[in-house]
Amino acid sequence: MTHSQVEWVFCFGAEEKNEHRDRRVQSTKRAEARRKGTPMIISMRLHATRQEIDEVRQQVEHFGYKVHSIEGEERVVIGVVGVGDVTACMESVEAMPQVEKVVRISAPYKFVSKEFRAGRTRIRVNGIEIGGDEFIVMAGPCSVESEKQIMQAAEGVARAGAKMLRGGAFKPRTSPYDFQGMEVEGLKLLQKAKKATGLAIITEVMSDRDVDLIAEYADVMQVGARNMQNFVLLKALGKCGRPVLLKRGMSSTMKELLMSAEYVVAHGNPEVILCERGIRTFETATRNTCDIAAIPALNELTHLPIILDPSHATGRRSLVPAVARAGVAIGADGLIVEVHPAPEKAISDGAQSLDLAQFEKMMRDLAPYIELWGASRKGEALAAAK
């Protein structure tokens, strides 16, 4: 045996031992979790005081449970673990006036979990409702480029039936040498387009420093895929007073997406809309791989609305209408689509942008599917009311 072979055998032995130890640690952890029972989540009313939180802690401890974590600022969530008379403990804590709700939740994301709320969360924006009885289409250019461009886009998408205007004023670009957005000037143009058409505005926020500024102009704050785990930004959005559309990171799992949504909610803002925009895989024929199954899968896990972005999910305008149709059929709450009055001249994402006529045709072709979508939502509401 050479020296390196000896080393290799030694390493192999060590790895086996590690594996053995890992398995032992995991099974001990599982047994511990069983002993501790299912954790409970106590959500306090908004702005509960320190003293009110301490009273809840004492009550929980009285029943033999332990406070495991206290999170959030405006809306405090107390995680409780232990074994005891769970029903008596829950009833007693629920009766305290400073407590909003007590639930047993096994998922790591609490507020956004289906265990926390069984129905759908409806988010009202500028007279429309996302997550409700209407399929909402948001459309517009990738970036706001000029007054003429955004006004033409806004008028065109409104005529075709869109309810919200998208357009980036602060742009996350892969290259620092690419157009970074018109910034405040772009926000002002969006405001002008809203005045002219009545469309609500959705635009991207990239930094916690810009939250207050963008909230003055936007009806919905968009968090881009690249910022899905910008926790400082997510915390700031908890206090922005506007709904947030959270795009799935291109390499993020659904659980990570939900954990990011939980950040916004735990920090005071329950109005979060999730967005599937394709994930990065080995495939290169499309810009991203549209994870269409994420929509029903997320619907099983969360009560938050889910929007599909067929533009970034494919990167090719010829694929956008078919994928959009799949989004309607699979039960998304709406779409966010890139539309440009002259896609060949677009500064960003021209290849995946529909022109106004193509968008209008897509909307017409979607109409019967959207009608079926509406019937299925009604059926769901009737079944829930029984």
Ligand code: PEP
């Ligand atoms: C966009 O909406 O233009 C955008 C940059 O999207 P994403 O964050 O999904 O890449």
Ligand code: MN
């Ligand atoms: Mn884009």
